[in-house]
Every structure is written in structure tokens, then in C-alpha cells.
Amino acid sequence: MSSPKDPLIIEAGRAEAHYWRDLWRYRELFGFLAWRDILVRYKQTAIGVAWALIRPLLTMVIFTVIFGNVAKLPSGPLPYAILVGAAMLPWQFFSNALSESSQSLVSNANLISKVYFPRLILPASTVVVSLVDFAISFVILIGLMIWYSYAPGWQVLALPVFVILALLAALGPGLLITALNVKYRDFRFITPFIVQFGLFVSPVGFRSSVIPEQWRLLYSLNPMVGVIDGFRWCLGDSSGLDLPALAISLSTAMALLIFGVRYFRKMERGFADVI
Amino acid sequence: MKEAHISVDHVGKRYSICHKGAVGRFASFRDVLMSGVTRPFRRQSTPAESPTKEDFWAVKNVSFDVGQGEILGIIGRNGAGKSTLLKLLARITEPTEGKITLRGRVASLLEVGTGFHPELTGRENIYLNGAILGMSRAEIRRRFDDIATFAEVEQFLDTAVKHYSSGMYVRLAFSVAAHLQPEILIVDEVLAVGDAAFQKKCLGKLEDASGSGRTILIVSHSMSVITRLCSRAILLDKGTVTHDGKVEEAAHRYLEASHNSASASWHPPTPVGDTIAKIHGARLHDLQGNSPPVFSIGAPLCCTIDYELAASAKRALPAIQLVNDAGTIVFGSAAFQLRTSERIGCLSATCLVPAHLLAEGYHTLSIGLVSYNPNTLHAFEREVLALLLIDDTTGDGTRGDAMGQWPGVVRPKLEWMFAA
Secondary structure, three states: OOOOOEEEEEEEOOOOHHHHHHHOOHHHHHHOOOOOOOOHHHOOOOHHHHOHHHHHHHHHHHHHHHHHOOOOOOOOOOOOOHHHHHHHHHHHHHHHHHHHHHHHHHHHHHHOOOOOOOHHHHHHHHHHHHHHHHHHHHHOOOOOOOOOOOOOOOOHHHHHHHHHHHHHHHHHHHHHHHHHHHHHOOHHHHHHHHHHHHHOOOOOOHHHHOHHHHHHHHHOOHHHHHHHHHHHHHOOOOOOHHHHHHHHHHHHHHHHHHHHHHHHHHHHHHHHHHH | OOOEEEEEEEEEEEEEEEOOOOOOOOOOOHHHHHHHHHHHHOOOOOOOOOOOOEEEEEEEEEEEEEEOOOOOEEEOOOOHEEEEHHHHHOOOOOOOOOEEEOOHHHHHHOOOOOOOOOOOOOOHHHHHHHOOOOOOHHHHHHHHHHHHHHHHOOOHHHOHHHHHHHHHHHHHHHHHHOOOOOOOEEEEOHHHOOOHHHHHHHHHHHHHHOOOOOOOEEEEOOOOHHHHHOOOEEEEEOEEEEEEEEEHHHHHHHHHHHHHEEEOOOOOOOEEEOOOOOEEEEEOOOOOOOOOOEEOOOOOOEEEEEEEEEEHHHOEEEEEEEEEEOOEEEEEEEEEEHHHHHEEEEEEEEEEEEOOOOOOEEEEEEOOOOOOOOOOOEEEEEEEEEEEEEOOOOOOOOOOOOOOOOOOOEEOOOOOOOOO
16 A cells, blocks of 8 residues: 555565564554454363463473472472473474464465455464463463562563564574475474474473583574573572573574565565465 | 546556466465475476476556546456456556556556455444545545435344344445545446446446546446446457447447357258258347447338248248347247248248337347247247347437436337317
8 A cells, every 4th residue: 555646666676665564554454463363272172261361370380390390300599380381482482383373374375365464463463462462471471479578679560571582583483384385385284293292302391401501502492491590580480591602592582583574575576376 | 528537558468377286276385485495406497397388468468548537348258358457447456567547546446445344233244345445534424325315225224234134234335435535436247236326326326436536447248237337348358358438339249249149140051950941040130220339229120031931831930039148038929921922942031120119238139930820830040149239328318318227128219199
């Protein structure tokens, strides 16, 4: 949509001329799509939004029992349940955002082949839906803290920073996979695998201090390591913020995001032809 | 001259079609990986080994301009490139070559109810669909009542659309689209929805839109819709424009091409019929004997049939049957007036259809030779003649100077007077 004074020119290879401005113009559509997904998500379920609480809660209970009580891994100053909770919520957010965004193009194929809008809106709006789920499930963490009469310090104010980091970490691979999925439906099977594998590779059930010192930086290549450690630090895990590791996590996330956006933009023009 | 709202300059769109499916539409990642792995071990790929890739130009070298407030019809057979052209204009897919300039807000309507979600209520879907079609939240809110009233679903606004009847669903979907107010509207076949009354409403809505200065591009297979709405049309064939000009001419060429070359005249290579009665040919013409591409319903229409009768078939009569666009038989007529003559040999008979009788639209004529009492069908050639009738709205017809749809299988001019 452009004003009459400003003609819109369509030419091969020219689609990107006003891309970012277009993206801003279509912000309402972005909002509506996110709103649709939120509305639809728990329709016709008996307990509705409670699912956003039950899923992370049950996984948390299992992890606490297995890693804390059975394997007796060190918990540091935090109660083990809070330790797991502080990791499980960002992890669930990440895995939901990743799996939803990587399906976003194919599940909206009818829109892509019939209407124009910057396609970036689709994966981005699914991430927002996961963010809402995350906000709801945050109630669990608050509940846990009340249960253990535990109050976090000033660090908790930095929490949004790590939420954004988790969001970016999910969006990068999400964009990449959803663009690939348009052409190669194989990626539908790859995402669940990444998510399942990542749950054990990331420090969800244990503290990252369990990893031997010499491997720590390599381990931080996983962007979720930075996010989870950051979450724990915000909630008062005393070990302090490992800044070099965080920097590595952040740069992996950013690199993936830049690569994801670039690849997405490159493939975007052909989506309607192959979907 | 006003600046063109849409200008299309030598636009082409190429698709690659693969015959061996290897790197086709739903290529599997494995295939790509495998071909990457095995390539070094293969000799320079011979043409027989590599999947045969073929270039296919869905649209090629298409150029046209559309001025402000103009309604341009796009017609063509299936696969002629109409939908691809619309997709290019709607920015859904990118042209391979050429340039399109659009001046104004564009909304495209390639499908009714794009993005409708069955789980959402009517109200929610109006907002969602409106946003998808490019309306802002404020705009939708402003027109919300109009949309609901137009769709006749006010009572069910808070019901999930999956519980709607298909008619309600389509009406709601079209209603949202009909309330779009872009400067350029691109419409594909969507008028083929709903019952007749609703279609009429939709056509009226489109006419209003163009009246208020909007530019409309419309693709349809219904010649009566195209000829009613547009003054100009382009005819696409195999991706190229074969005609750009008056809609009647374009419609006629399209019908000629798409109906097995049925046209205003028909002359089979050998006469058809049984041993005693044969038809040599037939043609449609006006009173002056001309066969224009399009006939006006305001002038008489003549159909001349050349036939041959043996002495044993001297009671046989030529007959015609007129079928309209919808497949309805408008009338059948046999030449009973000529039966008394009992002529034989090569004959020629003309049937005169009076002016102001038929409705506009595409019609076909079947020609036969029949004997009655006992009944014998000597020859019957189905839909060999075709004609396009238009109502040129000069004001002397049934519809007077009324615009809009005028339904009915026939359009006779009847007498009206004040009752005494």
C-alpha cells in the first residue's frame, strides 16, 4: 500500500525496495495474526489456558525429581525446583517459538498464495503467541517463589533482556527452518528433534557449572545456555554472570538471526510459487 | 489524459517445470543432498540423466495501461495466464522480467474468505479478514455494521463460522471484500459465489466502486459479467495478449475460440443428415445480411439455414433451438409456415427473431431438420452456431436507461399503460 504520489514499482529483484517500511505498515496485520493464533490456541479445550501452566509444570516436577533428588546434582543457593523452573520457562518459550515459527509458512499457505504482505510477519507473529504462553506460565515461577518464601534481588529487573535474547535465539533458526520447510518438507521432522535434543543439551535440569571449565565456552555456543544462565542469575543464583559465555551465546543468537533473516528474505519472493 | 493507475510494461513470468519430479515442487531435502553427494562420482551429466527441466512462460511480454476509474476485464481460457497476471499485479509473486507500476492503494481479491478461521466467530473473522485484505482496524470498525448487514448474518456474529451454512460463510467473506475501498481493486472470479440475488448485490457494489473513481481489474469466465461491467477487456492466450480493446470484440473472440469454433456461420465439409434430408449449413445475420461479431438485442436477428430435401422428405422442416449461457433452452421453433409449399431440392429458409425479445449474453443455436406426424429427426446439430447478444442501453429497450443487472431468460419489450 502506498500513497498515490508514490507509485509502487514491481520489477524482478526489486521487491525489497521498501521492505522494512512495508513491514511497519503491516503492523496491524501482524497484531491480528498473533491475536488469531492466541484466540485459536485453546479453543475447544476443556481447561483452556491452563495448558500453558500444566505442560511446563509437569516437566519441571519430573526434572526436579530426576536431577535434584535422584541424580543429586548441586543446586547452589536456589532451591532445586526454582533452579529448574528458571530454566524450564525460557526453554519452553524457546521450543514453542521455534516449533511454531518453523511451521508458520506452511500452515498459512493459503494466505501466502492469495494475498501480499511481508512474509516475515508470519513467523514473527507466532513468536508473540509463544511469548503470551510464557507470560502465563510465569505464574508458576511466582508460585514457587512464594512456596519457598524466596525473594529475588534487584537482578530480576534484567529479566526482560534475557526474554528478548530467548526470542531472538528462537526467531533466527525459526526463520531459517520455516523458509526451508516451504521447499523441503523434511524440516517438519527436524524441528521436534532439535527441541527434544536441545532440552538435554541445554542446562535445563542442571546448572551449567556442572560442565567442566575447559568446555564452558564451547558449550556457550548454544544460545540457550546464555539465556538460561541469565535467567538464573536474575533470580539470584549467586555464581555471577559469566560475561564471556554470555557474549558467545549472544553472538551465536545474533549470527543465526542475521543469517535467518537473510535467507528468509532471499527465499521469500519464491514462496508463493513453491508452497 | 489522466495518468494511468496501472501500467504493465513487457511483463513475463517464467516457471521451471520438472518432468522427473526430482527438484520439483515438493522436493525432498534428501534428493538435494543425494544429488550433491553423487554428483562428483558421475560423469558430466548427460541430458538423459538430469531431470528434464523445461521453461514455461505463464505470462510473456504483456503490456497494458489502465486509467483511473476504468474497469478492465481480463478473459482467456483456463491456463491462459490470467491468474498469474493477477498474482503479479497483487505482488504475490514476482515477475521474471518487465515492470509494473501501480499508482494507488492496491487490494487484491483472488479468493473469497482468504484467511477465514473456522474456529473464530463471525465478528472476529470480519476483523481478521479485513486486516488480511489491507484494511486498518479503524476502517473495519467504521464499516463493521455495513459489512454485517450486507452479509445478512447479524444474528450469528458471535457464532464460530464453522457452524455457518456455506451460503452464510461465502456472504460474510464477500461482504468484507466488498467493503474494501482501495484505489485499485484486483478481482478474480469471485463473483461466482452465492445465490443470484447476492451476486447481483456484489455486481452493483463493483459498479459503485468504479463510479467513485476506483480502478478495477477483473478476471471472469462469465461474459455477461464482463460485458456488463467493463468497457474494455484484454484477451489472454498462452500468456500473451491477443486482443486489447472493446469488450464486445474481446468477448466475441474468446467465445469463438473456446466453443469449438462455433460462430455466426457454420458450413460442414459434407452435408449432415439422413439419406433423404440434409443440412448444408447455416448462418446468423442481421436484416442487411451482415454478420457482425456481436448482435444487439435491439435489432432483429436472422438465421438462414441451407438444406436439401428428397421427394420422400417433402414434409421435413428446418428447426432451431436457442440455448443461453446457463444452458437453458430459451425457445425452440420449427418452420411450420413453410410446410404447405412442399418444395424439394436445395432450399434456403430464414427465421426471423424479432428485436427486443432475447436477453443479453452468450447464446448457442442448434439446427435440425424434422418431420412431424410421424415424428422423424433427420438431422440435429447441437450448438453449431454461437452469438453474443448485448444490450446497448440506448434507452429504447426494456431496461430503459437502468444500469445494473437485469435478470431474466428473455428480455421482451412489453406494453405498459395507465389503467383507465
